[in-house]
Amino acid sequence: MSTENHPDNLPGVPEEPVARHGMFGVTDSGDTSGYGRLVVRRAPKLSSARPYGGYFDEIADGLEAAAGDSYAGMVERVVVDRGELTLHVAREHLTAVMSHLRDDPALRFELSLGVSGVHYPEDEGAELHAVYHLCSITHNRRVRVEVSCPDADPHIPSTVSVYPTHDWHERETYDFFGIVFDGHPALTRIEMPDDWEGHPQRKDYPLGGIPVEYRGATIPAPDQRRSYA
Amino acid sequence: MTAIHDGETAGTEQAAEGRVYNVNGEDWDEVVGAISESAEERLVVNMGPQHPSTHGVLRLVLTLDGESVTEARVGIGYLHTGIEKNMEFRTWTQGVTFVTRMDYLSPIFNETAYCLAVEKLLGITDRVPARAQAIRVMMMELNRISSHLVAIATFGLELGATTPMLFGFREREMVLDLFEYITGLRMNMAYVRPGGVSVDLPAGAVDKIGEFLKVMPGRIQEMRKLLDENPAYTRRTKDVAYLDLTGCMALGITGPMLRAAGLPWDLRKSQPYCGYETYDFGVPIQTTCDVYGRYLVRVAEMEESLKIIGQCLDRLSGSELKGKPVMIEDKKIGWPSQLALGPDGLGNSPDHIAHIMSTSMEALIHHFKLVTEGFRVPAGQAYVAVESPRGELGAHVVSDGGTRPYRVHFRDPSFTNLQAVPATCEGGMVADVIAAVASIDPVMGGVDR
Numbered sequence: 001m002s003t004e005n006h007p008d009n010l011p012g013v014p015e016e017p018v019a020r021h022g023m024f025g026v027t028d029s030g031d032t033s034g035y036g037r038l039v040v041r042r043a044p045k046l047s048s049a050r051p052y053g054g055y056f057d058e059i060a061d062g063l064e065a066a067a068g069d070s071y072a073g074m075v076e077r078v079v080v081d082r083g084e085l086t087l088h089v090a091r092e093h094l095t096a097v098m099s100h101l102r103d104d105p106a107l108r109f110e111l112s113l114g115v116s117g118v119h120y121p122e123d124e125g126a127e128l129h130a131v132y133h134l135c136s137i138t139h140n141r142r143v144r145v146e147v148s149c150p151d152a153d154p155h156i157p158s159t160v161s162v163y164p165t166h167d168w169h170e171r172e173t174y175d176f177f178g179i180v181f182d183g184h185p186a187l188t189r190i191e192m193p194d195d196w197e198g199h200p201q202r203k204d205y206p207l208g209g210i211p212v213e214y215r216g217a218t219i220p221a222p223d224q225r226r227s228y229a
Numbered sequence: 230m231t232a233i234h235d236g237e238t239a240g241t242e243q244a245a246e247g248r249v250y251n252v253n254g255e256d257w258d259e260v261v262g263a264i265s266e267s268a269e270e271r272l273v274v275n276m277g278p279q280h281p282s283t284h285g286v287l288r289l290v291l292t293l294d295g296e297s298v299t300e301a302r303v304g305i306g307y308l309h310t311g312i313e314k315n316m317e318f319r320t321w322t323q324g325v326t327f328v329t330r331m332d333y334l335s336p337i338f339n340e341t342a343y344c345l346a347v348e349k350l351l352g353i354t355d356r357v358p359a360r361a362q363a364i365r366v367m368m369m370e371l372n373r374i375s376s377h378l379v380a381i382a383t384f385g386l387e388l389g390a391t392t393p394m395l396f397g398f399r400e401r402e403m404v405l406d407l408f409e410y411i412t413g414l415r416m417n418m419a420y421v422r423p424g425g426v427s428v429d430l431p432a433g434a435v436d437k438i439g440e441f442l443k444v445m446p447g448r449i450q451e452m453r454k455l456l457d458e459n460p461a462y463t464r465r466t467k468d469v470a471y472l473d474l475t476g477c478m479a480l481g482i483t484g485p486m487l488r489a490a491g492l493p494w495d496l497r498k499s500q501p502y503c504g505y506e507t508y509d510f511g512v513p514i515q516t517t518c519d520v521y522g523r524y525l526v527r528v529a530e531m532e533e534s535l536k537i538i539g540q541c542l543d544r545l546s547g548s549e550l551k552g553k554p555v556m557i558e559d560k561k562i563g564w565p566s567q568l569a570l571g572p573d574g575l576g577n578s579p580d581h582i583a584h585i586m587s588t589s590m591e592a593l594i595h596h597f598k599l600v601t602e603g604f605r606v607p608a609g610q611a612y613v614a615v616e617s618p619r620g621e622l623g624a625h626v627v628s629d630g631g632t633r634p635y636r637v638h639f640r641d642p643s644f645t646n647l648q649a650v651p652a653t654c655e656g657g658m659v660a661d662v663i664a665a666v667a668s669i670d671p672v673m674g675g676v677d678r
Contacts, residue, residue, distance in 0.1 A: 043608030110478050116625045116638035133612050165481025191306040222318040228602045228632045
């Protein structure tokens with residue numbers, strides 16, 4: 001459908017929210033960088049449809065068979081990207097999904113490689129992500145389970161009961177991101193001192209650092225420097 | 230918890246947790262005397278973070294009942310340097326100089342895991358030159374040997390044997406000399422880069438590594454003669470710190486500890502990377518689940534590594550890979566500058582400087598853009614794992630499409646494996662704690678990052 005502003009022969013305007021305008025953080029009219037009209041949009045949220053390819057379909061089938069009717073509510077989104085399968089799981093079903101992944105003969109992810117946190121401040125309602133990498137030694141497969149929680153209610157159920165190795169990993173993710181893993185036996189800080197305030201790996205937490213003077217010139221701290229963004 | 234005593238030795242005081250003894254050195258008689266007066270048998274000992282046998286700054290809180298350990302708690306974080314956070318403010322290439330400092334005994338593995346993840350995000354895994362992959366494999370295996378040598382050397386020292394320590398560090402020095410000859414640095418080399426390696430092998434490197442391959446098997450045999458059947462050594466290591474396959478799986482233990490529990494799980498075989506599937510080598514295992522088994526696995530792995538290095542040398546000096554590029558041909562990713570060995574060490578190649586400064590304006594612009602801005606990596610996330618000397622070293626790398634990593638998380642094997650301390654130490658003797666911790670071979674730089 002051709003309109004005056006959007007002729008057929010042009011690609012569609014992306015719908016993703018705008019991440020930033022211009023370059024180098026220039027906001028006033030004195031932008032001489034030549035990038036004044038640059039518009040950078042956020043990367044789209046991927047979602048893959050079946051067939052996922054390779055052994056990924058077998059994992060999805062296995063989980064669907066193990067979970068039964070509740071599968072649709074458990075797995076919110078499936079992403080196949082760069083040869084890796086990611087299951088985005090609703091947080092209230094996390095422990096059940098993990099138990100299925102570990103125990104079901106068709107899945108058998110015996111080994112967990114721990115928890116990694118990621119902070120997406122612009123992802124409203126799902127700012128904090130906990131990412132689990134699982135490995136099946138029986139079938140020689142890998143899968144990634146991703147769970148998100150809003151910043152206002154940073155709670156994710158603990159999976160220490162399923163994978164005891166998550167003990168320290170969940171403590172680390174709590175320490176760095178402030179995600180509270182409900183049911184963890186002793187959720188305390190692990191890397192930072194006990195009385196530390198704030199969670200350092202969050203994007204709103206400054207890196208810190210001091211400007212360095214070298215031969216009369218002052219070089220700002222790394223997070224204050226001009227950057228290509 | 231402990232109050233400060235001014236000038237007093239072996240002072241005791243009543244605290245909320247019970248009686249606290251302050252030890253200031255050379256006052257054990259007084260401490261023992263004070264303890265023998267009380268009926269309390271339970272003793273909580275704080276070992277580390279400055280104890281010489283805790284591999285750096287590991288802190289152990291041991292509850293002792295006589296000589297046996299009833300509770301072992303591990304405290305870490307004393308070497309946390311915020312590397313993962315720092316990387317979010319540097320370019321993708323600069324990230325290599327950060328990750329190499331994580332697990333400082335296996336820098337090449339950190340670099341390779343990170344670079345493989347970045348390459349996966351860029352989608353250039355198949356375009357990395359074969360020569361670069363062979364050099365990576367060779368450097369990783371050299372690094373595996375140097376890391377295992379430190380593990381065995383420090384372990385010997387911690388049990389009170391100085392000869393394994395001297396032997397181990399002497400042999401490791403040979404590997405570090407090779408590293409210095411090839412990369413310019415003994416440790417923290419930042420040698421592996423996204424797209425390849427920073428510089429090709431210098432002239433004579435193949436010969437030097439060839440000499441190393443001739444000497445090393447004899448040296449490993451010397452170590453074996455010294456320790457394999459040594460009664461003092463076997464008594465301290467056999468049936469100590471038992472952790473079976475079930476325990477390993479539950480605690481996420483990988484590496485020599487897992488292989489000493491009988492499972493031949495080695496990512497180089499099961500999920501090969503960098504072309505490991507084309508090399509001929511074995512995965513040594515033991516089924517004893519104890520400290521001695523872990524030692525045997527490490528020594529056997531060094532012998533397998535020598536085999537792989539020999540095969541790498543054949544390939545690197547063969548007609549197929551000789552003189553081939555070591556950095557991806559893609560000019561938008563490959564580092565423009567080449568390194569050359571000058572009279573004052575490894576530095577920018579004079580030819581390259583002459584080219585960009587006096588003959589080609591475009592080359593200068595290109596160099597400037599790629600070095601200051603760096604390349605952009607398409608948004609997404611990747612997880613790549615390599616088999617480091619301590620187990621599965623995973624790099625979880627997230628990009629938002631910019632010139633800097635959005636988030637980098639390292640799944641360091643030392644961090645996970647240290648969780649085995651309570652499982653292996655509780656119920657044992659206090660002296661075996663040293664052996665148990667040493668057999669885990671934790672490197673605190675990797676644990677705390």
